[in-house]
Every structure is written in C-alpha cells, then in structure tokens.
Amino acid sequence: MSGSPAGPVLVLLDHTADGMLRPAVLELLTLARGLAPDAVVEGAWVGGDPGPALGELGEQGLVSVHHLDVGVAEPHLTPVVAQALGALVTATGARLVLGVSSFENKEVAARLGVATGAGVVTDASGLELDDDGAAVADKTVFAGTWNTRCVVTAPVAVVLLKANAVQAEPASLVTSPAVVEHVVEIGELALRQTLVERTERAGSGRPELGAAQVVVVGGRGTNGDFGPVEALADLLGGAVGATRVATDEGWIAHDAQIGQTGVTVAPRLYIGAGVSGAVHHRGGMQSAGTIVAVNSDPEAPIFEIADLGIVGDLFVVLPQAIEELRRLRG
Amino acid sequence: MKIVVCVKHVPDIQSERTIGDDGRVVRDGGDGTLNELDENAIEAALVLAETHGGEVVVLTAGPADAVDAVRRGLQMGADEAVHVLDDALAGSDVFGTAAVLAAAIGLVEEEGPVDLVVTGMAALDGLTSMLPAALAAELGIAQLTLASAIDVVEGSDGTRVTVRRELDHATEVLSAMTPALVSVTDQANEPRYPNFKGIMAARKKAVTTFTLADLGIEPAAVGSSGSRTRVLSATARPARENRVLITDDGEAGRTLATYLVDNKLV
Numbered sequence: 219m220s221g222s223p224a225g226p227v228l229v230l231l232d233h234t235a236d237g238m239l240r241p242a243v244l245e246l247l248t249l250a251r252g253l254a255p256d257a258v259v260e261g262a263w264v265g266g267d268p269g270p271a272l273g274e275l276g277e278q279g280l281v282s283v284h285h286l287d288v289g290v291a292e293p294h295l296t297p298v299v300a301q302a303l304g305a306l307v308t309a310t311g312a313r314l315v316l317g318v319s320s321f322e323n324k325e326v327a328a329r330l331g332v333a334t335g336a337g338v339v340t341d342a343s344g345l346e347l348d349d350d351g352a353a354v355a356d357k358t359v360f361a362g363t364w365n366t367r368c369v370v371t372a373p374v375a376v377v378l379l380k381a382n383a384v385q386a387e388p389a390s391l392v393t394s395p396a397v398v399e400h401v402v403e404i405g406e407l408a409l410r411q412t413l414v415e416r417t418e419r420a421g422s423g424r425p426e427l428g429a430a431q432v433v434v435v436g437g438r439g440t441n442g443d444f445g446p447v448e449a450l451a452d453l454l455g456g457a458v459g460a461t462r463v464a465t466d467e468g469w470i471a472h473d474a475q476i477g478q479t480g481v482t483v484a485p486r487l488y489i490g491a492g493v494s495g496a497v498h499h500r501g502g503m504q505s506a507g508t509i510v511a512v513n514s515d516p517e518a519p520i521f522e523i524a525d526l527g528i529v530g531d532l533f534v535v536l537p538q539a540i541e542e543l544r545r546l547r548g
Numbered sequence: 549m550k551i552v553v554c555v556k557h558v559p560d561i562q563s564e565r566t567i568g569d570d571g572r573v574v575r576d577g578g579d580g581t582l583n584e585l586d587e588n589a590i591e592a593a594l595v596l597a598e599t600h601g602g603e604v605v606v607l608t609a610g611p612a613d614a615v616d617a618v619r620r621g622l623q624m625g626a627d628e629a630v631h632v633l634d635d636a637l638a639g640s641d642v643f644g645t646a647a648v649l650a651a652a653i654g655l656v657e658e659e660g661p662v663d664l665v666v667t668g669m670a671a672l673d674g675l676t677s678m679l680p681a682a683l684a685a686e687l688g689i690a691q692l693t694l695a696s697a698i699d700v701v702e703g704s705d706g707t708r709v710t711v712r713r714e715l716d717h718a719t720e721v722l723s724a725m726t727p728a729l730v731s732v733t734d735q736a737n738e739p740r741y742p743n744f745k746g747i748m749a750a751r752k753k754a755v756t757t758f759t760l761a762d763l764g765i766e767p768a769a770v771g772s773s774g775s776r777t778r779v780l781s782a783t784a785r786p787a788r789e790n791r792v793l794i795t796d797d798g799e800a801g802r803t804l805a806t807y808l809v810d811n812k813l814v
C-alpha cells in the first residue's frame with residue numbers, strides 16, 4: 219500500500235507570528251515521510267520569514283521549504299493562504315497537500331478545492347497511499363461513533379489531519395532545508411475581506427489543548443471552581459478543557475471548549491469532572507484513548523463511554539486522587 | 549437587504565445515526581431535522597432583516613424530506629423558501645453542493661441582488677465544515693466565516709459587515725462590503741422557536757422548487773459521480789471494552805490514582 223504520489227508531498231507549515239512551528243506540524247512531517255519509501259516532502263510557508271523554524275524542519279529531514287511571499291496581502295486571511303498554496307500546487311506539480319485540521323485550514327482547503335478541483339478530507343485520523351498513489355484517509359464521524367475510510371479520487375488530494383494522529387519523531391537524517399522563494403500576486407477576490415484585528419492568545423503555560431496527551435475537563439458540576447481540575451491537569455502535565463456550559467458561564471475562556479463547536483481532542487487520557495457527556499461534547503472527545511469520568515449522577519450519559527466511571531463528588535474525588543498520585547510518585 | 553440562508557436537513561444528532569453500504573449517510577426520514585447550527589444562521593438573518601429592513605430567503609438542496617428544513621425556516625419567520633430537488637444530487641460532496649447552492653442563489657438574484665448569504669458554521673452530520681468557504685469562493689464574494697458576533701453598518705458607499713471570530717489560536721475581526729457570505733457559530737445568538745403565528749403564516753408561504761436543469765448544472769457534475777472522494781468502508785465503532793463504573797465509598801480518588809498508574813497513563 220505505498221504507491222508514490224507524482225510530485226512532492228506539500229506540508230502546510232502552520233506557525234506562530236514569530237515564526238515558530240505549531241507542534242502538530244511535526245506530526246504531519248513524520249507521517250508524510252513514512253507515506254512511501256521515495257516520498258519527497260516539501261514545506262509550504264506562507265508569509266513571514268521561515269528562518270526561526272529551519273532548525274526544527276531540518277530535524278524532520280526536510281530538504282526544501284517553499285516560502286510564499288504574499289507581498290502586502292495579509293497572510294492570516296485564509297483566502298490569501300489558499301491562493302498562495304494553489305499557486306504552489308501548480309508550480310510544483312504536487313498531488314498531495316497535508317495540513318493540520320484547524321478551523322482556518324478547513325477554509326484554506328475548501329477554497330483550494332474550488333480553485334484547483336482537489337478532493338479534500340478534513341479531520342483525518344490516519345492516511346495511507348494506495349497502489350496507485352491515491353490518498354486513503356481514516357476519519358470518524360457522528361460524534362466519534364463511526365469509523366470511515368475514504369479515497370480521494372480527484373487528481374489532487376488535500377488531507378487535513380487531527381493532532382495526535384501520529385507521534386512526531388525526528389528523521390534519521392538531519393538536513394539543512396533550502397528556502398525556495400516564490401512571490402505570489404494575490405488577486406482581488408482574496409482581498410474582498412480585510413483583517414481588522416487579530417489577537418493571538420498568549421500561551422497558558424500548559425500544553426496546547428488540541429495537541430495535549432492529557433486533558434482534564436470541567437463542566438457545570440464545577441460550579442465555577444476549576445481549582446481541582448487545574449490542579450489535576452498540572453500534576454499530570456495536561457491541558458485544561460471545558461464544556462460549553464462552563465465557557466458560556468464565563469468560568470473559563472471560550473477557547474477551552476471541547477466539542478462539536480469547539481476544539482476536537484484525541485488525547486491518550488481524558489478526565490471529565492462534572493461533565494454530563496452531551497452528544498455535542500462527545501463529538502469533540504470520543505476518540506480519546508482512555509476516558510475517565512467523575513460525576514455525581516449515576517445516570518450521566520458520559521458513563522456510557524467512560525473506561526473508568528466514578529459516581530461521586532468531584533470536589534472529594536479529585537483532591538483525593540491528587541494526594542494519592544503525589545504519594546505514589548514519592 | 550436581501551439575505552439568503554443556506555440550510556441543511558440532517559439526521560437528528562440525538563438519534564442513532566448510520567452510514568449505508570453505499571457509504572452515504574442514511575437519510576430515510578423520520579429522524580431528520582434542521583441542522584441545529586442553521587437555526588443560528590436563520591436567527592442571524594432574521595435579526596438583520598428586522599433591524600435593517602429586507603427579506604430572508606431560506607435555501608436548501610436535498611431529497612424530498614429536506615423541504616422540512618426550509619419549512620422550519622419559514623416558521624421561524626423567513627419570507628421565501630427555495631428547495632433544489634433532484635435525484636442526481638444524492639451523494640454530492642461539499643464542492644458539488646457549493647456549486648448547486650451558488651447556481652440557485654444566482655436564480656434568486658434574478659429578482660434582485662442578494663446582499664448577504666448566511667450559513668451555519670458546520671453541519672452536525674459528521675461532514676466537513678467546508679461549505680461556507682467553498683460557497684463564498686464559488687460565488688466570488690467576501691468570506692466572513694465563524695462569526696460569533698455580526699455588525700452591519702449601512703453607509704453612503706455601501707453596506708459594511710464586520711464579524712468577530714474565535715479560531716484555534718487567535719481571535720479575529722474581519723470586515724467586508726456586501727455582497728458577502730457570513731457563517732455563524734452557536735455563540736452568535738439564541739435561535740427563536742417558531743410561535744403559533746409563525747407556524748400559521750408559514751402554511752401560506754410557497755416553496756419554490758428548482759431542478760438541476762433549471763440551474764443549468766449537468767447531473768454528472770454533482771452527486772456521487774461528481775464527488776471527489778469515495779467512501780471505501782464505514783463501520784460503527786465498537787463499544788469500549790472492560791469499562792468499569794464504581795461509586796465513591798470514600799476511596800474512589802485513590803482508586804482513580806491507582807488506575808492511572810497501573811494503566812501507565814501518568
């Protein structure tokens with residue numbers, strides 16, 4: 219199952235404003251290298267200077283990084299990114315483009331599809347090439363209750379992968395990537411909307427929610443006191459998440475919301491405290507490796523999917539668990 | 549202001565949802581409903597029309613029972629409804645759907661220009677969230693997606709729409725002159741329930757039906773034959789095995805700690 223795609227595999231290199239790679243990109247690069255023995259993986263970097271990331275990209279064995287200079291256009295606007303990436307697909311003859319499955323990249327992929335005729339799979343949890351080099355992606359649907367596998371039949375495939383689909387690993391050979399410069403003329407259509415303001419969220423000091431290996435989540439049952447949830451997350455080196463009720467109440471920022479209209483997580487360990495397990499919430503966490511739930515209501519739907527369910531008061535159970543974990547670890 | 553709201557009829561999120569042998573979502577009626585997030589889209593359009601004047605047209609493409617989705621829109625207060633109904637639509641991917649909706653909006657425009665197209669942020673039937681951006685690209689209009697707040701200002705040089713949106717790593721404010729497409733999140737508003745008056749009024753409103761021929765779209769360009777992806781397999785996820793449910797007897801916190809250590813989760 220490893221026919222190679224014609225042309226390079228392009229990986230969209232999501233990065234912060236100061237040129238640092240988003241961690242999930244390393245997973246994509248790892249996956250791309252393993253797609254076929256002779257797969258040629260190249261990076262696509264839109265806006266700014268890729269300089270600060272070249273070291274990390276070299277550890278991923280990347281030989282070249284295409285720097286797409288969009289001039290005065292705003293590189294955060296997804297129509298601009300889509301147009302730049304479309305130009306690169308044409309220039310390189312790439313048949314496969316990979317990106318992290320984020321709100322923004324879904325917009326990029328949609329526009330790339332309209333412009334180039336590419337077929338797109340979003341929220342993929344795995345990817346292989348079939349004997350003909352076509353992309354075959356795994357995806358769960360219906361709030362994580364069904365596994366599907368689909369093949370892209372169009373000549374160009376765009377696949378967006380969820381964080382934690384694979385474990386990032388360095389390449390066996392470290393490279394020093396060459397930066398290939400492209401100046402892309404951005405058309406009027408991509409400039410019909412303007413970015414008035416963009417505020418990047420400051421890091422919380424905790425792992426990024428979408429990519430974390432451990433996620434501890436508080437719901438209405440916390441009654442606004444996220445203390446025990448945060449303490450457990452910090453002890454486990456995890457991220458803190460929330461239900462929509464908790465974010466709507468203003469107990470925690472909206473970007474902590476997990477679920478169908480929030481962040482999708484697939485950590486090794488999910489711990490929900492005072493979370494009922496509504497279908498909207500489950501859609502964002504059901505593919506977690508192990509699910510633990512603490513809820514005072516034995517009928518809570520989250521117990522239907524919990525590997526370990528504890529009927530109890532989170533304000534009793536969580537502090538005791540923290541104390542015991544500290545003791546066990548010495 | 550003329551506003552078109554694109555809506556979708558989907559299997560009820562609370563129901564048992566399945567995928568058939570043909571790789572398509574089973575839509576055999578009964579459990580179908582208006583996609584929840586499209587209620588936010590209709591609400592946003594109604595509020596804008598109430599504030600700035602204008603009319604709201606609800607539009608859907610889908611099988612016969614999808615008409616329920618636009619009827620619900622009429623009950624909420626929309627003025628007109630359009631249903632693209634054609635057997636050849638079955639199995640369309642997001643790009644086929646976007647092309648069909650764009651062509652239908654083109655026909656609606658024959659009665660006067662459309663200023664805004666509004667959609668929900670995603671259809672909750674496990675698809676892709678890509679429709680809003682794909683439709684904006686098809687229509688060649690500005691894209692103001694994932695709006696949690698919408699502001700419309702009418703000026704002498706035209707109408708400006710500004711939205712606030714929350715992304716994975718940032719909050720943004722986007723702005724554009726109409727015509728524009730806006731997609732809304734569940735944070736944008738609290739959708740109204742149709743009241744008795746609305747339900748009665750909706751009975752008198754007609755639903756216009758278009759076929760692909762009306763839209764000038766070749767059947768082979770959409771549906772399964774036009775789809776750029778094909779489902780190879782679909783299986784219900786097996787239930788998790790060896791699940792344990794305990795009731796706290798004063799020791800559950802310690803049990804939890806031991807469970808995490810024993811299962812090498814810490």
Ligand SMILES: Cc1cc2nc3c(=O)[nH]c(=O)nc-3n(C[C@H](O)[C@H](O)[C@H](O)COP(=O)(O)OP(=O)(O)OC[C@H]3O[C@@H](n4cnc5c(N)ncnc54)[C@H](O)[C@@H]3O)c2cc1C
Nearest residue numbers: 437438439461462477478479492494498499513514515532
């Ligand atoms: C269109 C739409 C989109 C939505 N998107 C999302 C989404 O993305 N994410 C999301 O989370 N929700 C979403 N929702 C909301 C969702 O339907 C639920 O309302 C929400 O997830 C419930 O949050 P909760 O579990 O915190 O609250 P509840 O359902 O009220 O549950 C609270 C739980 O806490 C338990 N509890 C109370 N006190 C304690 C205690 N001391 N110790 C232990 N347990 C306790 C209770 O038994 C209860 O089970 C969406 C809804 C709609 C309509």
